[in-house]
Amino acid sequence: xxxxxxxxxxxxxxxxxxxxxxxxxxxxxxxxxxxxxxxxxxxxxxxxxxxxxxxxxxxxxxxxxxxxxxxxxxxxxxxxxxxxxxxxxxxxxxxxxxxxxxxxxxxxxxxxxxxxxxxxxxxxxxxxxxxxxxxxxxxxxxxxxxxxxxxxxxxxxxxxxxxxxxxxxxxxxxxxxxxxxxxxxxxxxxxxxxxxxxxxxxxxxxxxxxxxxxxxxxxxxxxxxxx
Numbered sequence: 673x674x675x676x677x678x679x680x681x682x683x684x685x686x687x688x689x690x691x692x693x694x695x696x697x698x699x700x701x702x703x704x705x706x707x708x709x710x711x712x713x714x715x716x717x718x719x720x721x722x723x724x725x726x727x728x729x730x731x732x733x734x735x736x737x738x739x740x741x742x743x744x745x746x747x748x749x750x751x752x753x754x755x756x757x758x759x760x761x762x763x764x765x766x767x768x769x770x771x772x773x774x775x776x777x778x779x780x781x782x783x784x785x786x787x788x789x790x791x792x793x794x795x796x797x798x799x800x801x802x803x804x805x806x807x808x809x810x811x812x813x814x815x816x817x818x819x820x821x822x823x824x825x826x827x828x829x830x831x832x833x834x835x836x837x838x839x840x841x842x843x844x845x846x847x848x849x850x851x852x853x854x855x856x857x858x859x860x861x862x863x864x865x866x867x868x869x870x871x872x873x874x875x876x877x878x879x880x881x882x883x884x885x886x887x888x889x890x891x892x893x894x895x896x897x898x899x
Contacts (some may be wrong), residue, residue: 680867680870681863681866681867681870683863684859684860684863688792688793688794688795689793691792691793691795692789692792692793694792695707695708695788695789695792696708705855706851706854706855707788707792707851707852707855710784710788710851711781711784711785711788714780714781714784715777715780715781715784718776718777718779718780718781719773719774719776719777720773721776722769722772722773722774722775722776722777723769723770723772723773724769725772725776726768726769726770726771726772726773727764727765727766727768727769727770727772727773728765728769729768730761730764730765730767730768730769731761731762731764731765732761733764734760734761734763734764734765735757735758735760735761737760738756738757738760738761739757778813779809779813782805782808782809782812783805783806783809783829783832783833783836784805786804786805786808786809787801787802787804787805787833787837790804790805791850791851791852792852795852795856796850796852797841797844797850797851797852797853798837799834799837799838799841801837802833802834802836802837802838802840803830803833803834803837804833805829805833806829806830806831806832806833806834806836807826807829807830807833808829809829809833810824810825810826810827810828810829810830810832811825811826811829812825813825813829814828
């Protein structure tokens with residue numbers, strides 16, 4: 673504890689692996705880096721979008737099919753018929769919504785993890801990071817189909833990664849800096865602040881040490897004069 677409080681601040685990460693380890697490490701406020709939180713937020717958003725994309729059409733289609741099939745069936749009342757149609761649609765909404773949700777969530781999460789990891793490791797954000805992340809993710813999802821599926825996945829992933837990266841780079845351009853540049857700047861500013869505080873505490877400690885030594889030396893000098 674004393675070493676963490678009075679020791680020299682740890683230097684900034686110099687290698688790509690050191691920067692990658694920081695992605696999964698909490699800071700002094702017990703918070704994960706912004707890049708990591710963005711990955712989690714994107715995964716949640718992709719899950720919701722995927723569920724709606726797959727579930728809503730399935731809900732409408734199942735409800736319509738149920739109504740067409742049940743013309744000859746008897747129901748207690750109109751409300752019972754409507755509820756039965758809704759239940760049929762809801763079952764399809766859950767089934768097909770989940771099917772699309774986990775796939776889109778997995779694709780988005782792997783893509784973001786790889787692209788963010790490359791940007792952090794290389795300490796720069798470029799279109800090539802997103803293209804490589806898209807190619808890797810596409811290949812991973814299609815590799816079970818053999819070489820032809822693997823090649824198709826690489827092409828699809830690259831075609832997805834380049835425009836997605838272009839959009840993000842345009843957003844970063846409007847913001848004035850990329851997320852990695854912002855992270856590096858904030859990390860550097862925090863280190864400089866900690867270093868200044870450490871140097872200030874060190875100066876105060878040295879002054880107190882000299883004062884204490886002088887205070888201890890005066891009685892000894894007075895005794896020496898008496899002798």
